[in-house]
Amino acid sequence: MLTDEKIRELIEKLGITDDEFAELVEKTSDEKNVTPGGAMLLLHYRVFNKPKGVETTIDNFTKPVKETMDDLFKDASEFLSRYALNNHKDEGDWLEKELDREMKFSKNYTPEKATMLLAYSYGWRNGDAISAFDSKLVQGKRADCLSLDSLLPKINEKGKIPFLSGIVNRISNAKEFDGQKGHKLRSTGIEITDGKNKIWINCHDTSPFKSKSTGRQVLGKFLSTKAQMNRTEMIGSIVTFMNLDARITKKSDLRLSTGPYSNFNYEKLDEKSPLGENA
């Protein structure tokens, strides 16, 4: 059940000898009425059990204990090296430049955190790329590549992405703004993925207003409500956003959101589930 490497990792974490570990396995096996292999898995779960339900904010990178941070950093570094080798073979200094840029824009972060953030931007999830989909299926349904590399060139001179497609991974709860935020009334996040990378699109309900430049009345858009109303059908569907606002935040994150001139459409994939073999 556990590989030798994992068993070694467990023994080291427990800080006991091999004999003591064997005794512990036997005791757990008897207590829980499971096989010795099962007991080892159970011990591994207990020792390495982490808080669940964490989201993709930088603060979460501070949650693991020091040893785990080191492991994560190592894992993220290896992921980035593999990514550079596979996608930027001809640019020997690509990774170095990207890390420099990440460090430059994330002044308060340690190099380890910056490396993990960069890796996360390119699809790293603790060493495993997201494998929720059959990539052939996704390609056939025209999902865009959602890596930073692919998204940045899509942003036009007006700071918009005219079209962007992806598979809906999840939909957040609606967030009501305390006071009106410009024309924005409330917001719902739609997380889309291409099977490897993920990004949230903040969809807003906007109130009607008179355009300063044309003097025309611009109708309200209710894309947050649209997402909430169609949540069940949307999960696993392919969605195409039109006229997204794109901006780079002070922390150097790419934020995508809808505005009064945006819209989205979605269509169910033909197959019962967008998942491949796991479906």
Next chain:
Amino acid sequence: MKAVPNVFEPGPSSRENGGIGEEEFLVYCLRAGLDIQLSLGPYSNCDFKVSGKRVDVKTISNDFGPLPDFNVNVPSCQVSLEQDLFAFVFHDKTKETYTIAGAVGREDLLHKGILKRKGESERNGKFIYKCDTYVLKVGELLPIEAFA
């Protein structure tokens, strides 16, 4: 690249209960001889893999354990393509026992479950949904072995 969904953070006691519920689920699967693996890591959105299917374990506390007419629920914002199954464990606070009630596939949860909207109430207003939530009866769950 980062936007944070509006998720209700579980309290410490819920988290602890959830941890025990997960362990009970793991032990149950081990005893049943199911092919179970641990989740991918701290940022994974599932708890275990059973026969290759990614399982999110939900623990519900009450004073009775599971009955067919009882509801199980999953906050709608937690339903994603990163879970194939949702398994439910009941924590009986009186007897301090944990019982595996069964599991449901993601597609079944989405289509057979009732989507209760934030603010809707049950039991003459004694229970109010804090967020949009998919609700299903215990009787509609299948044993986890059915998915193995």
